[in-house]
Amino acid sequence: GGVGGVTEYHAQLMEFAVRMLLDASSPSNYLASNPELLALTQAERGQNLVRGLKHLFEDIDRTLKGAAPAGAEDFELGKTLAVTPGKVVFRNELIELIQYAPATRDVFAEPVLVVPAWIMKYYILDLSPRNSMVKYLVDKGHTVFMISWKNPGEADREMGMDDYVDKGLRAAIDAVAAIVPKRRIHAVGYCIGGTLLSIGAAALARDRDERLASVTMFAAQTDFSEPGELAFFINPSQLAMLEAMMHRKGVLESRQMGGAFALLRAQDLLWQPMVDQYVKGQRAPLVDLMAWNADGTRMPWRMHTEYLYRLYLDNELATNRFPVGGRLVRLSDIRVPMFVVGTETDHVAPWKSVYKVDNLVRSDDFTFLLTSGGHNAGIVSGPVHPRRHYRMLTRGLADPHMAPEEWVEAATKHEGSWWPAWQAWLEAHSGARVKPPAMGAPRKGYAAIEDAPGSYVRQR
16 A cells, blocks of 8 residues: 555555456466366366366356356245245335234234345345244244335336335335334344435434334445445446446346446355356355345336435435435434444445444444344354354443444454344333234235235346
8 A cells, every 4th residue: 555646545446456356366266276176177087177167158058048047946935035924915116015924922012124125135034944034033023024125127217215215114114003003113224225224214203203113224334435345336437337327228237236246255256156166167056145146136227326426425314415305314313222233244335334323323222233244144144053253232322432443342242143132132122022913904005915925026
């Protein structure tokens, strides 16, 4: 970093580019310079390379046809993934709302509403049963509702952030409040879904709407002043190009987003799998998380443009300049208990960036938890997960703010998955257990439409 006249951003960009090149040219990634690969090729008399070529041609063929990756056929929505029983109890032009069936005789009085990201499909939180956060919560006695976002097409190009707040979050809160009346709601947001939840919670607080019992955010940014390495793909010139591309089509294809994310974790996501599959000729069986990862979604032009320019580039939310319904919102209006999760190796929403929400809200009961793992695997670390650890600390409004490094020093380290710690927090912030609510509320316009996982999640 000792190059004169170079801005911090460009120095970091250089470092990122150098790392990409080093990853790509690492001797271990090449047959001729990797003794292990040479020995394997000799032992197998080149059969590994024959299998590798077959894999390569198969993958190229699948890519050209727009087909799912090899092994994806073993994962089917409603059969092996997204299998927690429930009903779609509401549908509009942007969301379906799933209410999950109770698994216990009695349930906590307050329902849980989950707002997933719409860059990917909701069932990352309802993968195969041992990895399903939804199943875990339902089995513990929580009444869980899940937003399932529509996969937008060209006709949805004008859907903006206001629509996501209004037809997404607010419509879901209205439905949950009608189905479980007179109870406040534990709202949970993941990634950009958490960003949306913070915007919506601030708007509710602004309007003196007290329906939220608490706000939980997983790997979600509210202050984009240091957004991590994704910034290398989001500068004004690249945005202008993205903008032109999206404006023509009306949507951003998931592939265009996926490429940027893959580069961020190149050694894990690109080079290592390439070596394994095309040089060693070994295909690891696809796991539920990878099958989910291949099932991308599109994003409407207006929403994505507002997200990138207003939140990412101009940081309007953290600086009280972001409007909802034409009136500004302030995160400092959020006073409900909060639980915020960051993951140690997150390249999409770096934990120190996620932690900045501590500066912005005025919750007197604020818990931050830092878990091992990355943006996806760190969040989906079910209770049976080995080799996991996390740190956790709660502060009150009167406590002085800690810098991230001080926080790590002060927070207690625990072995194992963080899910039980969060579930215990939800339990502590809930009232007595009651009889499970009915599925839907037909008289109020929330009849069960179809079984979970619904139709929107299946849209290609």
